Every structure is written in structure tokens, then in C-alpha cells.
Amino acid sequence: MKALYPLIFTALILISCKAPKEDSPIDVAFSPDSEHVEELNTECFRYIGEKDEVFLTTHVDGTNITGTLEYALFEKDQNSGTINGEIRDDMIIAEYTFVSEGDTSKRQVVFKNTEAGWKEGYGKMETVDGIPVQANIDDLDYSHDMILSPIPCDDM
Template sequence: MKKTALALFAASLGLLTACHEQSSPTTQEPTAAAGPQCYAHTSATDTVRLTLQATQPTLTGQLTYHYFEKDRNQGTISGTMHGDTLLADYTFQSEGTTSVRQVAFLRRDIGFIEGFGPVVERQGKTVFEKPHALTFDAKYTLLPVACPR
């Protein structure tokens, strides 16, 4: 069991650390070179952007939420893979206040799917009440995109 979990973690981390060329957001495949990975979900009015960099065993990066008629949230994430799920702390600024909340993204071949679930306050941050029971909706899939230069 431990070997399987470790192998899954290593494989997931390997996928995250791969740098890749942009052909189109839906057909981009990772390669073996190290570097940041960028993902985005866009709709007619909303954008979520995620940039990840592996600093083993931690994944760090930037996360931005820009929802129509809501305050823009922009900050950093730091977390680890748990099987095929990235659990991370998102530290962000909104309305002049720094906040920390837990975020979750399910790794799939096409990108990452954001997870949602009930939250509680613990030790000054917002965390998932039951991280093992999150809902992942494919309409919130972040697809690979070219990283800004």
C-alpha cells in the first residue's frame, strides 16, 4: 500500500514538474523538462489562473481568481499532492486584508479540477471540514496554458 501511494505521488509530482510547449489549451501534453506549469479556467466573465512550481515535496505557485462583479483575489499557494489531489494553503489579499484558505485541485490528464466542500476556521485559516469528501465539478477545469514571460 505504501509503495503504491509513493509511486502515485511520484508520478503526480513528475507530471506537475514537467514543462511543456503550447499547441492549444486542450491538446497540450507535458514533457520531461522542469519548470513552471500554468493552467487557466476561463468563461465569458470569469478567470482562474494557476501557476505551479515543484520544490519537492512541496508545490508552490500563484493563484488568481477574477470573478465578474467580485473582488479579485491574487496570492500564493503552497501544498502537497495526496494521491491525485493537490491540497494547498492559498494566501491572498482581498480588500486590503491578508487571508489564508485551503484549496484543492484534482489532477487529471486534461489539467486540474477545483474542489469544493464545507469549510471551517482552524488556527487562523479557512480549511475544508472533510477534505476526503470534496466535490470536483469538471466545469471548473483548469487547462494547460502558456506561462507568462
């Protein structure tokens, strides 16, 4: 009887193993490819001032948002990196991982959607787990003129 256990165990393993499921032709026909989905959910924004430029590219998936962000501000270090966060109401709240002068850093960024475009909110920062974050997201200042307006992504 003990000799039968390994055989039964082996048979159960073989029965439970199946080849990976292939998509049916119907699933393939009605499932958009990832390139097409990314095109639909990708938007680009730009601010160009007299001596300042800011570029934002977003990829939205439900309430999750990823993308790139680049600052070229007069008399400040240029930096560029990625955002990863969420959309809440009319705001983007994201962690910005960027490189400036060869060093990688992180900080929280908050953008509010206005009729003219996205405006970054500024306020008191505090450090949480080594990352600067807004102390009070509901009390940010959006009174500046730096508005990121929508542009075709081909222009970036």
C-alpha cells in the same frame, strides 16, 4: 599549566575553522542552475469562462508545491496570492495567502488533477487556527465546469 589551557583552546579553534568549501569544477558542470531547475518544474494553468478567469502557476519540488493563484470571478472581489502546500496522489492541497480589497487572508485550497486539467474542490469548511480549511478532503465536490487547463507560462 593553567596558562596553557587558553593557548590549547585557541589552537583547537583555529584548527577547526576552515574556509568555505568551493564547488569542484565537476560539481559545477553537473549541477543545474536554479533558473533551469525552476523552468523544468514550473507549469501554468488557466480557466477562461464567459465572465470568469482563474490563473494558477505551480513550482513543484518533489511533493512540495508553491506558486501563484489568481481569481477574477464575475460579481466577486478579485483576489490573487500565493499557494504553499503539497501534492498527494492526484491532488494539490495548499494554503492560499491572498489579497482582496487590500486585506490579506488565508484559506485552504484543494485541486484535483483530471484528464482535462485541475479542478478546485468545494465542500464544508471549518476554521483551524484561524484559517478556513476543508472539513473532509475526501468528500469534496468537483462537479463544476471550471477546469484549469495547461498553457505555456509565456501566455500568462
